[in-house]
Amino acid sequence: MQAQKLPEDSCNDRTQKPSSPENAEEPSRPKRSDYIGRLESAIQDYLREAQVPEFQRLCELRKKGWENPAGDAFFAKQRQTADNADDKTARHFYTMMLDIGKDMNRQTGVFSIEPSSPTQQPAILDMCMAPGGFLATALALNPTAQALAFSLPPEEGGHNVALDLAAYPNVTAHLCDITMLAADIGVSSAEIPVDHPDVHGFLPAHFNQKKFDLAFCDGQVLRTHARASYREKREATRLTLTQLILSLSHLKPGGTMIVLSHKIEAPAMVQMLYEFSRFSTVTVYKHAKFHAKRSSFYMIASGLKVDSEEAVALLERWRRKWKSLVLDMKLTDERFAEMAEEGAPTIEEILDTFGERLIEMGRTVWGVQAEALGKAPFIKSKAEKSGSWRS
Numbered sequence: 433m434q435a436q437k438l439p440e441d442s443c444n445d446r447t448q449k450p451s452s453p454e455n456a457e458e459p460s461r462p463k464r465s466d467y468i469g470r471l472e473s474a475i476q477d478y479l480r481e482a483q484v485p486e487f488q489r490l491c492e493l494r495k496k497g498w499e500n501p502a503g504d505a506f507f508a509k510q511r512q513t514a515d516n517a518d519d520k521t522a523r524h525f526y527t528m529m530l531d532i533g534k535d536m537n538r539q540t541g542v543f544s545i546e547p548s549s550p551t552q553q554p555a556i557l558d559m560c561m562a563p564g565g566f567l568a569t570a571l572a573l574n575p576t577a578q579a580l581a582f583s584l585p586p587e588e589g590g591h592n593v594a595l596d597l598a599a600y601p602n603v604t605a606h607l608c609d610i611t612m613l614a615a616d617i618g619v620s621s622a623e624i625p626v627d628h629p630d631v632h633g634f635l636p637a638h639f640n641q642k643k644f645d646l647a648f649c650d651g652q653v654l655r656t657h658a659r660a661s662y663r664e665k666r667e668a669t670r671l672t673l674t675q676l677i678l679s680l681s682h683l684k685p686g687g688t689m690i691v692l693s694h695k696i697e698a699p700a701m702v703q704m705l706y707e708f709s710r711f712s713t714v715t716v717y718k719h720a721k722f723h724a725k726r727s728s729f730y731m732i733a734s735g736l737k738v739d740s741e742e743a744v745a746l747l748e749r750w751r752r753k754w755k756s757l758v759l760d761m762k763l764t765d766e767r768f769a770e771m772a773e774e775g776a777p778t779i780e781e782i783l784d785t786f787g788e789r790l791i792e793m794g795r796t797v798w799g800v801q802a803e804a805l806g807k808a809p810f811i812k813s814k815a816e817k818s819g820s821w822r823s
């Protein structure tokens with residue numbers, strides 16, 4: 433297929449609507465670093481040059497969607513339904529997560545754990561369990577597995593757990609805010625400033641040296657989560673970093689991480705995918721129907737070399753970032769932006785070694801999203817809706 437050339441900036445983040453669903457959880461977007469800005473431009477140039485048909489189609493559809501207020505209304509309604517989930521919606525959410533898990537496993541086999549030795553019991557870590565669809569799928573496929581699961585308590589705004597935990601004595605579940613698990617992150621109580629607004633809220637160790645084969649990191653910041661005001665600005669980064677640190681530092685060599693991610697071409701995402709590709713096999717998955725109109729997808733990193741130099745260095749960088757983000761009340765946007773570059777790979781290294789793989793994985797994600805957006809009522813023209821090509 434001959435691809436059309438796109439006008440400059442037509443799929444650039446800078447043109448993204450500030451109120452678009454992808455930004456919904458970050459009320460005021462923190463300042464971009466020079467590094468992130470340069471990486472973003474380099475990615476956009478790279479993709480424009482490569483003329484990837486799926487990406488070009490998606491860019492055109494996104495633009496159409498932003499121009500139509502019905503698109504905003506559509507995503508606002510979805511958010512409202514998610515925030516005010518009654519029992520029926522919660523049940524639907526659980527069934528949906530079951531279906532996504534089953535389909536992901538059908539396509540990739542990642543939920544079926546191959547124990548590293550015949551005597552070892554499979555072990556599953558679920559960072560944000562509720563409603564429990566992924567965990568139920570993984571337990572059905574690995575009935576002898578032990579699981580450690582966390583989830584935000586419903587009284588703090590978290591989702592209800594639909595999985596019948598009483599039927600699973602092999603699951604240890606903790607209802608807590610995982611971003612408060614300071615001891616498991618590797619932060620001592622002496623490192624927590626005495627005047628920190630949450631000084632009494634940080635939690636003791638919950639992991640007890642346990643190591644896991646498979647980790648789910650699909651937490652999502654909820655608008656219903658009641659939290660201290662200092663957390664409003666960078667909550668999505670705080671939640672993602674917490675899940676990544678706790679999972680990578682508690683996985684067995686050769687283990688697998690499944691990470692809910694957004695916008696595969698975004699600079700921080702490209703950086704993350706590349707960094708994982710240095711010590712694991714990285715692939716992506718997107719369901720053809722559920723959340724298909726959104727940019728979300730799952731990164732699957734398997735065969736993780738958790739003891740490799742690259743993994744150890746990355747964990748170290750993440751921990752430094754976590755401490756600044758969570759503990760330093762004087763952290764400025766400028767300083768936070770600078771941290772994106774510290775120890776990070778160069779832009780040339782990322783695109784030279786990973787550009788083609790990024791396009792390969794991106795085509796899967798962009799293709800599904802474009803297909804779904806193309807059929808969305810707020811994208812279809814009047815003519816298409818009425819079935820007439822003339823009007």
Ligand SMILES: C[S@@+](CC[C@H](N)C(=O)[O-])C[C@H]1O[C@@H](n2cnc3c(N)ncnc32)[C@H](O)[C@@H]1O
Nearest residue numbers: 529560562563564565566584590591610651652
């Ligand atoms: C997309 S859902 C997870 C779906 C789930 N893994 C499944 O398979 O059914 C996102 C979850 O993140 C949880 N969450 C959000 N913020 C959290 C936090 N700070 N600590 C723990 N859980 C959190 C929410 O309560 C919600 O259950």
